Amino acid sequence: MTFDYDLFVIGGGSGGVRAARIAASEYHARVGLAEESRMGGTCVIRGCVPKKLMIFASQAGALAHEARGYGWQSADAGPFDWLMFRHKLDAELTRLEGAYTGGLVAAGVDIHKQRAHLHDAHTVELADGRRVTAKHILIAAGGRPQLPGIEGEELGMISDDLFLMEKVPGRVLVVGGGFIACEFATILQGLGAHTTLSYRGDAVLRGFDGDMRRNATEQLRVIGVELRLPSTPTKLEKRDGGILVTYDDGATDQYDAVMFATGRTPHTKGLGLEQAGVKLGQKGEVVVDEWSQSSVPSIFAVGDVTDRVNLTPVAIREGHSFADTVFGAKPRKVDHRLYGAAVYIRPHEVASIGLTEEEAAAQGPHEVYEASFRPMRSLFAGSDARAVMKLLVDAGTHKVTGCHIFGPEAGEMIQLVAIPMGMCATKADFDAAIAVHPTLAEELVTMRRPTRHIGGAHPDKTVGSA
Ligand SMILES: Cc1cc2nc3c(=O)[nH]c(=O)nc-3n(C[C@H](O)[C@H](O)[C@H](O)COP(=O)(O)OP(=O)(O)OC[C@H]3O[C@@H](n4cnc5c(N)ncnc54)[C@H](O)[C@@H]3O)c2cc1C
Ligand SMILES: NC(=O)c1ccc[n+]([C@@H]2O[C@H](COP(=O)([O-])OP(=O)(O)OC[C@H]3O[C@@H](n4cnc5c(N)ncnc54)[C@H](O)[C@@H]3O)[C@@H](O)[C@H]2O)c1
Secondary structure, three states, rough: OOEEEEEEOOOEEEEEEEHHHHHOOOOOEEEEEEEEOOOHHHHHHHHHHHHHHHHHHOHHHHHHHHHHHOOOOOOOOOOHHHHHHHHHHHHHHHHHHHHHHHHHHHHOEEEEOOOOOEEEOOOEEEEEOOEEEEEEEEEOOOOEEEOOOOEOHHHHHOOOOOOOOOOOOOEEEEEEOOHHHHHHHHHHHOOOOOOEEEOOOOOOOOOHHHHHHHHHHHHHHHHEEEOOOOOOOEEEEEEEEEEEEEEOOOOOOEEEEEEEEEEEEEOOOOOOOOOOOEEOOOOOOOOOOOOEOOOOOEEEOOHHHHHOOHHHHHHHHHHHHHHHHOOOOOOOOOOOOOOOOEEEOOOEEEEEEOOOHHHHHHHOEEEEEEEEEOOOOHHHHHOOOOOOEEEEEEOOOOEEEEEEEOOOHHHHHHHHHHHHHHOOOOHHHHHHOOEEEEEEEOHHHHOOOEEEEEOOOOOOOOOOOH
């Protein structure tokens, strides 16, 4: 049977673009790709990139404060021009969108700027009614925000809306305690909004190491975010030009804007997957095996639509591995067990890789090496903010199984820690590195004695504590 394409990709985000580009440019496959919105997807257009630029923008006040601590007595951030920033942001996203499109065109990918859905195991139907056939179809449709299902929730915003605001709200409520809630609460507070965060647990960032969670929660409070923990909004109503929020304990408060950051779900609705025989999971995710292959052999899926690890570099790796495997005769699986992640809150980020202390304790005997200190840069400027570095070491094998950093540029540090950890480095390997001084990261190679032992009986309590 002949097909119009060797590969048709639905979704031009992190995973889809990479898979299409590699299949076409490296393996000379005939590739078509449909994108219904802007090329680049969530990360480029309404995620990682604009979010991080907003984090940078929101730090002017804190930087001016620090400069005053260094003797620049009149340092002041001055007024923030949101519309000017938004205009520059739009231009930058347009530049990136062009770069992504250009990369695909240069690779020879046929771009269809419209929505697509499956017709059958080898056929895609485009919004304009055309049908195209492909030997392989890749679903890379990403995820979309999930609302909590409460009365009046349509009055609230989602993260996509934040990049398009006409002005910075005076009083804003952020609902949720995950990555997006913490990062956007930091941004909004830094841009001058009086920000409240409502979360149903006692500490934000569920799933992260307990110490990181406690520090992140406390930092949000210190930078001025009003924390309502634990609490859950139950109703939103329009009131006097604002939004009246009722909480589960009966309390009410009024805000100029409410933002829901209550998770994301796979974007599979209306894709025709079930009719084509593709098995979906409980959240609507495409169920795939270790090769990203769905229950229909010609249909694969990568990225957030599979709800494995919902991060851009993971989607990219999955897309690349799919192309190598199917078109390059280089079978490659993605190991989802070890990946670094950072939460870009300020002034200190949370960055993690591997086991949390709680997971390590459940797995068996571990040593915990921990340093908590005031970094010299902020200390000199008059801040009491503490940084925390933690290494978890398997007491039997001495391998470093987890690393957690709460500190300035923690994301940059964890990226480098990911290399030795991927090579199964032991604590002795870390110790063998001569420190770079004075840096924050030197703490990672100078922690000599375990702070505590966890996870039951230890085979040798002296190893690793020179
Ligand atoms: C606010 C926010 C901040 C984030 N920050 C980070 C971060 O700092 N670091 C990080 O690693 N990750 C971050 N993420 C997560 C990251 O953006 C995602 O994991 C990543 O974009 C997933 O890539 P993907 O290819 O699976 O999907 P996406 O990038 O979502 O791409 C899917 C694309 O498919 C298109 N599409 C969907 N259905 C169809 C259809 N039927 N026809 C045609 N096109 C379709 C969509 O328009 C979209 O462009 C963030 C996410 C958000 C929301
Ligand atoms: N820096 C980064 O790498 C980064 C940044 C943003 C997003 N992301 C990715 O995007 C994903 C989605 O981010 P997110 O913050 O939306 O999701 P999340 O899963 O991290 O957090 C969702 C939060 O919403 C809360 N919640 C869920 N349902 C609720 C309800 N009905 N009522 C009240 N609270 C509710 C949860 O308890 C949780 O705190 C992340 O898991 C991550 O993979 C990554």
